[in-house]
Amino acid sequence: MTTTTTTAEAERRTVSGSTPGAARGPRRPGRIRRIGLPYLLLLPALVLELLVHLVPMVMGILMSFKALTRFSIRDWSAAPWSGFDNYKISVDINAPAGEALLHSFWVTCGFTVLSVGLCWLLGTATAIFLQDTFRGRGVLRTLFLVPYALPVYTAVITWAFMFQHDNGLVNHVLHDQLGLTDKPSFWLIGDNSFIALLTVSVWKGWPFAFLVIMAGLQNIPKELYEAAALDGAGMWQQIRRITLPSLRPVNQVLVLVLFLWTFNDFNTPYVLFGKAAPEAADLISIHVYQTTFATWNFGTGSAMSVLLLLFLLVVTGLYLLLTSRRRKTADV
């Protein structure tokens, strides 16, 4: 599935770069060197990716087939094979472990959809509103990038401080000053923790959408707007008819990247809630971390991660397949 998807990707690339083949490229060196050079250039990246991503991933997959608990963790390669036991535990939704994983999966899905959607919405709206020059535009643009530039942990720590029950700013404003709630709410435990997590995630993530869409807007030819204006299209209509459709390819990439980052996000919930997240905000990355590290149950933890990876592969594959097909039809 991935192969298909990236075919489209690669084709796009070749076309846009109009690469005329390597044979015509470097002339001086001998044939072997000519053929070897691209591989030589790729070598460092390849070796590192193998070392840090691919080999560990394969090891992780192997571990998922082992009964790797604290009893065998001292020498993982000698741990007994357990076939699909770890997977059975993970997906048996009638048993507590599987049920909890499924719950966490749904929470993560809901969280991801909302967070990506809101980030995209805020990013797009802001980029469009900041498209024209007006006084203070530069300042606002700089300001809006601050959340993205802040290191994750400092931003999340600050939000955790604001979300405290007794002394936090949020309750101070909502309860003490505006009187919107009967009594101070809890944000870091209980059901509201989902809202807290979402708020932090959107606050931190939307500037990236803004940045990318802002860049995308610069690629829209001015002539399009001029033509539309001549046709008598107003501002709102121009946005609907030109800006948004022109952003489609940008959005395609942006949404995918945001989706992967948000779905796999570990830092935000980990810093916000510590090692045990409340049920309502039990994101899958934290859930797997908990399974793995609090109880040293690496076999099951690995199996859960592999399932997560498979899910992401399938979703990404489908997404790319659908979007590239749509793009092809659009091109014709």
Next chain:
Amino acid sequence: MRSIRVAAIGAVTLSLALAVSACGGGSSTAGGGGSNDSPKTLTYWASNQGASIAVDKKVLKPELDKFEKQTGIRVKLEVIPWSELLNRILTATTSGQGPDVLNIGNTWSASLQASGALLPWDDKNFGGIGGKDRFVDSALGSTGVKGEDPAAVPLYSMAYALYYNKKMFADAGISKPPATWDDVVADGKKLSKDGKWGLGAEGANLSENIHQVFVFAKQHGADFFTADGKPDFTSDGAVSAIKQYVDLMAKDKIIAPGNAEYAQNQSLSDFAKGKTAMVLWQTASATFASLGMKDDEWGVAPAPVRSGTPGTGTAVNSMVAGINLAVFKNTDNHDGALKFVKFMTSDAEQKILNKAYGSIPPVKSAQSDPAFNTQATAALRDTLAKSAEALPQVADESQFETSVGTAVKELFADAAGGRPVTTASVKAKLEKAQQQMPAK
């Protein structure tokens, strides 16, 4: 064509991985004991006992220098925050690259014992440090599964006691600290008014929850594990025990709802500021001092029981809290490590270190020092000697802490959010917790 290439890459990756895994098997010291390859140095991981890591270094450094003078062995010290310690032990266990000697929370003893990474303290090893008899029984009870050689040696002992604010008690017309839970509730109700509260709790701190409900369960005649080590969370005793603890917030309303999200010792700072009148804690005296509370502003009493006076059985009023000292099995300075343990558990060092940390020496002969007979320490020492019991020594202890600790945390969240906490809801949470325990 393309698929062949993908397959080829896959095969290369796989073989690489296998190569790595193979050398993984070869290099870690399987089964083998330690060696004496580097007799001149030791690496020691200390847990964070003082107010901060810097304090710990200040306390330990001179002692380590003393040890070097005596033996010529240089000790490389690293003080590791609690938030990291278990993960660091995990990485050390998997890789075989760890310290020679390390501190562990005594409740982890059985869990870590199961991993086989720690040197078992058989009679010979114990003999080298003066024999088992030197140590207090209750402390020895928290060093591993019963009937097996202990995985560690007691280093510092602590117990829970009830700390109370003298002035707040006087203002409310309470003449003496409560001895039973009924008294606590009655006094707490008198104290809980005008934004002040009777009792503090760390509702979102899983270990703290476990420590408290373990004692409540004991007082209700219940255990969380059967004699043969099976989880038994849903007995009537356990359910009413946990309900009684959470009811202090839900029904009796002597714990502030905000405490439900406390996990970073905020209840201590509330106590020091006079926002809460009582707190159940282990060795809090040094903390109060560093929070600016004078020693004569607070009093200490044995932790409450259901009725009568603290003792054994259902009159237990504390867990055996403490730190154990363990030796990594594949140390490359086996003899030096044992020497170091001997040094740290010697009478002289026990007095110095436990004094510095406000804890009680688990070594009997060191307890005679007057420092362990003050207002702050006498209650703790008595509790340890007479009415404290060790947490269940089972390999699944960490799962127990996580699952039951989380259940209590969620119940506190319910109570704080105004949702009813009933016998049924407590039982449901505990059932879920029990199901999360690994099947045996």
Next chain:
Amino acid sequence: MSSTSPARPRSPMAAPRSFLWARRIFLTLLTGFVLLPVYVMVSSSLKPLEDVSGTFRWLPSGLTIRPYIDIWSTVPLAKYFMNSAIVAGAATVCSVVIAVFAAYAVSRYRFRGKRVFTVTVLSTQMFPGILFLLPLFLIYVNIGNATGIALFGSRGGLILTYLTFSLPFSIWMLIGYFDSVPRDLDEAALVDGCGPLGALFRVVVPAAIPGIVAVAVYAFMTAWGEVLFASVMTNDATRTLAVGLQGYATQTEVYWNQVMAASLVVSVPVVAGFLLLQRYLVAGLTAGAVK
């Protein structure tokens, strides 16, 4: 193309009133939302401890710079800072250099396995970190045992890890950017007698500076902010800021004012760098990723 284009007005005619009002309201609310935590961070860092451990107050009861003095002694912040700077700096440099080479190869050459390479590298973006944390750690330990190169617990290991985190995105972005640099330019350089590497460094790289800066900023931020791997792979001597900042929550109390002061101090270099280089970032994204 590679320079920042000035504002491109949407249309010659003036925006309607409804648009202006919508913009005003929206931007005001958004500014509030964005600035709130920043205000809290700055104001709390100047408050005495009583102010931050009691009910929240908008204005400090008294301004103090004590937190900014105390942060350096409560935890060894300077050391953590140093570690983070070394790790993030080295990871950035290596990541950029390696990405430039790889992107050049993909952009300018046709060779077997090109697709497999790009697919594989990009797909690593979706690996959950938690899956390979323990295996990676085991590999580092084994490499250490076999070769004597200490990767586990050392800055080197962390540098290696972080640089590969940013590598996929960097390569991908630079491929797009290099593709947009006209091929005639490097062909001309080749005709002038430059080798392929000469062409890369004398022609392609200078033309792609905005893209490279964007990639560097991304790589630096990735390394500066990572928490999970840092918490397992560092020790006392190599601990980075991401983990070290937890030190302000001590056994006795959370020093919120110091937490905020330290957060501010560690944020300033990244935020300042980011904002200074934002022009490049937009330009880099414009030409690279979003095309």
